[in-house]
Amino acid sequence: MNTHAQGTPPRLLLVEDDATSQGFFRAALEALPATVDIAGSVAQALQMGAATRHDLWLIDANLPDGSGQELLQRLRALHPGVPALAHTADNGAGMQQSLHEAGFERLLVKPMRRAELLDAVRASLGPAGASEPPPAEEPATPDWDENAALSALNGQQAHVVALRELFLSELPVARDAVSVALRQHDDGALRRQLHRLQASCGFVGASRLGRAVRQLHQAPESDMARRQFDAAVSALLH
Template sequence: MNTQIQGPIPHLLLVEDDMTSQGFFQFALESLPATVDVADSFASALQRAESGHYDLWLIDVNLPDGDGPTLLQRLRVRHPRVSALAHTADASTETQQALQQAGFSETLVKPMTRETLLKAIRRTLAKSAVSSDIDDDAQVPHWDEAVALTALNGQQAHLRALRELFLSELPVARNAVAQALDQHDLVALRNQLHRLQASCGFVGALRLARAVRQLHNNPELPSARQQFDAAVKALMD
């Protein structure tokens, strides 16, 4: 299985005071690839975070001078967009729920396998990338006139007619996507999104096309659905 992360090499901060656990994490993370800094305490983690940018924090729940949730709260004051994974030997449901409420994306229970660790990191980094794209989405124009007119040999009348047809069918497509999401029917969802992606291309619906791609790639991500709904609403208003 390919465990490599595509795109720029991520910078990770591993917060772990146990030397054996540190060694496991470092050996496992060698295959990502990634740049990994290690902090062995609450205080050293804060110092590391002050001196560099990180794409992901891997935080031990119990530290010699503090606890993981409090550390995450402190880190998020200055770096609110960085995702975090918790790791702990406590497998109880109560602990995992508390860590989720504290803001951790996932909780890894020690001991874990290398594949479990790498999959969690890949999932979290992928979601962070999509969230970053969504944050920037407000800068994307609704319509791309140049692309649409090029496809239609510059015929403005044809483009207007196609857009009218597209907008008349958009509520039906939006409802079909919503139904597929609510029913967790990924096959129906991706069929609907595939058709909608093609239609967006014909009429130059740039922002909606981008939202469709995001939702297709991350149907479980609430922010991707919100961005899709917002892009549809903007065109229909």
């Protein structure tokens, strides 16, 4: 049950370990308006949850030190009744069922539109989150250009520029981590890296790389998929 007081901005806990995704969520949620606390791990989220009762939790299903399902149960032990939304780039039926059974009200698949995120948050907050109608969204485009990122961020050019700069600064590290996972045949590490990249690509409009990430996830042993991934990364970095 939501107990947020009318007339004051809700306080939200965002649990997300990817910096680009954090930037998207923060920019969208603070426009509600809302106060957004950000944790990058289960441990940080529990520390923040113990210190503050939030009006809504937004939890990544896959975190460096545990799962979103596990975190939700531990947070609920501290504060029963707080609504929770899950977000993930994995839209498989098994993941959806697991998250719903864990107690999440709704699953948001990354990358999502700003309007979709705000609609879900407002619905979970109830009347306290319904002060502003959801903004109109431009149609998504399949190309690497400004339109996809502007659509995701409701036309906020400054946010697009900032998120793209952050994304590009972290892309070499992500590329190297994918390469190491492929060489070592570490399927778990590869899935984690590609999961994070897929969400980030959507938020900044890196559609070509996003497609390459999906293809590599489906066929990690394919030389063609690896070459397409490398080419897509190189195109963005050069």
